[in-house]
Amino acid sequence: xxxxxxxxxxxxxxxxxxxxxxxxxxxxxxxxxxxxxxxxxxxxxxxxxxxxxxxxxxxxxxxxxxxxxxxxxxxxxxxxxxxxxxxxxxxxxxxxxxxxxxxxxxxxxxxxxxxxxxxxxxxxxxxxxxxxxxxxxxxxxxxxxxxxxxxxxxxxxxxxxxxxxxxxxxxxxxxxxxxxxxxxxxxxxxxxxxxxxxxxxxxxxxxxxxxxxxxxxxxxxxxxxxxxxxxxxxxxxxxxxxxxxxxxxxxxxxxxxxxxxxxxxxxxxxxxxxxxxxxx
Amino acid sequence: xxxxxxxxxxxxxxxxxxxxxxxxxxxxxxxxxxxxxxxxxxxxxxxxxxxxxxxxxxxxxxxxxxxxxxxxxxxxxxxxxxxxxxxxxxxxxxxxxxxxxxxxxxxxxxxxxxxxxxxxxxxxxxxxxxxxxxxxxxxxxxxxxxxxxxxxxxxxxxxxxxxxxxxxxxxxxxxxxxxxxxxxxxxxxxxxxxxxxxxxxxxxxxxxxxxxxxxxxxxxxxxxxxxxxxxxxxxxxxxxxxxxxxxxxxxxxxxxxxxxxxxxxxxxxxxxxxxxxxxxxxxxxxxxxxxxxxxxxxxxxxxxxxxxxxxxxxxxxxxxxxxxxxxxxxxxxxxxxx
Numbered sequence: 001x002x003x004x005x006x007x008x009x010x011x012x013x014x015x016x017x018x019x020x021x022x023x024x025x026x027x028x029x030x031x032x033x034x035x036x037x038x039x040x041x042x043x044x045x046x047x048x049x050x051x052x053x054x055x056x057x058x059x060x061x062x063x064x065x066x067x068x069x070x071x072x073x074x075x076x077x078x079x080x081x082x083x084x085x086x087x088x089x090x091x092x093x094x095x096x097x098x099x100x101x102x103x104x105x106x107x108x109x110x111x112x113x114x115x116x117x118x119x120x121x122x123x124x125x126x127x128x129x130x131x132x133x134x135x136x137x138x139x140x141x142x143x144x145x146x147x148x149x150x151x152x153x154x155x156x157x158x159x160x161x162x163x164x165x166x167x168x169x170x171x172x173x174x175x176x177x178x179x180x181x182x183x184x185x186x187x188x189x190x191x192x193x194x195x196x197x198x199x200x201x202x203x204x205x206x207x208x209x210x211x212x213x214x215x216x217x218x219x220x221x222x223x224x225x226x227x228x229x230x231x232x233x234x235x236x237x238x239x240x241x242x243x244x245x246x247x248x249x250x251x252x253x254x255x256x257x258x259x260x261x262x263x264x265x266x267x268x269x270x271x272x273x274x275x276x277x278x279x280x
Numbered sequence: 281x282x283x284x285x286x287x288x289x290x291x292x293x294x295x296x297x298x299x300x301x302x303x304x305x306x307x308x309x310x311x312x313x314x315x316x317x318x319x320x321x322x323x324x325x326x327x328x329x330x331x332x333x334x335x336x337x338x339x340x341x342x343x344x345x346x347x348x349x350x351x352x353x354x355x356x357x358x359x360x361x362x363x364x365x366x367x368x369x370x371x372x373x374x375x376x377x378x379x380x381x382x383x384x385x386x387x388x389x390x391x392x393x394x395x396x397x398x399x400x401x402x403x404x405x406x407x408x409x410x411x412x413x414x415x416x417x418x419x420x421x422x423x424x425x426x427x428x429x430x431x432x433x434x435x436x437x438x439x440x441x442x443x444x445x446x447x448x449x450x451x452x453x454x455x456x457x458x459x460x461x462x463x464x465x466x467x468x469x470x471x472x473x474x475x476x477x478x479x480x481x482x483x484x485x486x487x488x489x490x491x492x493x494x495x496x497x498x499x500x501x502x503x504x505x506x507x508x509x510x511x512x513x514x515x516x517x518x519x520x521x522x523x524x525x526x527x528x529x530x531x532x533x534x535x536x537x538x539x540x541x542x543x544x545x546x547x548x549x550x551x552x553x554x555x556x557x558x559x560x561x562x563x564x565x566x567x568x569x570x571x572x573x574x575x576x577x578x579x580x581x582x583x584x585x586x587x588x589x590x591x592x593x594x595x596x597x598x599x600x601x602x603x604x605x606x607x608x609x610x611x612x613x614x615x616x617x618x
Contacts, residue, residue: 027389084337086582089531090579096570215397267395
């Protein structure tokens with residue numbers, strides 16, 4: 001059960017990356033750093049203005065959206081058509097800058113966010129659930145469905161899928177590729193930021209907290225199949241459950257290692273992802 | 281074939297100059313800095329074989345580095361003499377590279393990079409959780425060198441000897457890079473970098489050559505890792521297997537110029553020199569300068585410093601009358617074609 005709850009947050013992180021990497025083909029190695037930024041944004045709101053993280057995720061998300069758009073326009077757009085190699089380097093650089101700027105500003109100390117909700121157990125028959133993780137599960141669920149609907153139903157979402165299918169033809173159909181790409185990059189970053197804000201009550205906060213999440217996000221996207229936003233949502237849940245099963249049987253410290261083994265297995269055995277269709 | 285005496289001298293003189301540094305510098309802190317610079321120049325050159333010439337962006341080279349460091353500690357702890365265990369560790373890293381290579385070279389682009397990271401991370405987490413590797417507490421590494429006197433009067437400190445070992449390793453790496461840049465397998469690697477499909481179509485065994493480059497690179501990287509581990513006397517998963525080292529190897533090479541001979545050397549001097557200066561000023565946040573350097577290089581100098589200088593140089597040549605420029609027939613032909 002816990003696995004599903006964490007999985008929803010993984011799904012949120014993964015869907016953000018699926019938008020950026022799967023759909024827009026921008027290899028974002030700074031995803032975890034943006035998540036960390038979301039955590040700090042929400043922590044600052046909590047620490048300075050006593051805003052509950054379950055409300056602070058909204059301003060944090062808006063801030064990350066704007067920040068993501070800015071990063072896209074200034075740093076990603078100029079290298080959009082360069083090789084993966086360059087994109088990986090660029091986003092690794094962005095990640096280093098973000099992590100170290102935060103460290104300069106807030107120091108390397110660990111911070112904890114104590115809110116009542118985290119210690120409130122809810123009983124459902126045999127299960128005991130944590131009220132806080134249930135709430136973040138609900139928020140993540142709403143956002144996941146919202147994003148999925150946005151991509152499928154709206155005109156902008158349609159344009160987005162058109163670019164994903166054929167980046168060369170889309171501009172000929174009158175789609176402003178730069179605008180849409182910037183928008184989806186910003187949306188993806190926003191998702192990571194919100195996930196970070198929702199994770200805040202459950203984790204210790206320190207500048208490099210996001211590092212593992214970059215890799216986890218890629219694991220989720222690969223599990224779900226490239227370019228599939230729904231796949232990423234399922235991939236997130238699968239990862240969450242795998243992790244909690246691993247923690248149960250092998251111990252918490254092996255969870256991340258199992259993530260990577262799973263990742264390598266999927267990549268070498270079924271590169272299109274567990275739920276992905278074979279691409280020509 | 282005539283012996284390239286001039287080339288040999290232009291290689292030998294800087295190496296001897298580097299080797300003579302301990303004669304003049306006796307400050308242990310400075311020697312420590314020089315050791316790190318030369319060691320990372322060697323590591324950059326080792327990475328260059330895979331990341332530069334073959335164009336495969338590996339961010340998992342710390343795996344080989346770590347196997348080198350941990351191998352040295354573990355073999356020696358079981359009674360193997362240190363100098364033998366260094367090479368055993370490097371051989372183990374090469375074997376590991378063969379396994380990794382078989383899997384990761386089937387993947388392209390970001391998937392390749394991600395899977396190299398995943399392998400390195402699995403190793404790090406394994407080392408952090410197994411008792412054989414000392415877990416998160418780590419292992420102490422054997423000393424490769426002790427202070428010794430020569431000519432009765434001169435004392436060669438441990439750091440100075442480590443420095444000389446790093447210079448030797450860097451020189452070996454440089455020679456291998458040079459051989460790669462001038463040989464058939466090296467040309468094949470560059471062809472793979474430029475266009476893997478076409479390279480395969482003209483009959484190059486792309487997987488085979490990439491794997492060969494990785495094996496050599498892993499061997500050299502492991503030697504560097506063992507030196508590093510021994511110099512710092514103690515290794516923990518977060519030092520000897522940290523992804524930061526992979527990133528550093530890649531950035532040093534990219535900053536100087538990937539796929540060039542001098543690039544990794546220049547990159548190591550610049551990056552480690554800069555980080556040393558910034559470390560004294562900002563303590564923990566010296567990585568910030570790495571980040572900014574990367575962003576600047578990617579935006580303005582995509583071919584690195586050496587590549588950028590080469591462009592400048594060529595442009596300068598073009599403005600002169602063409603008769604003064606010794607053009608190779610290939611370049612002339614390419615120009616005529618345009």
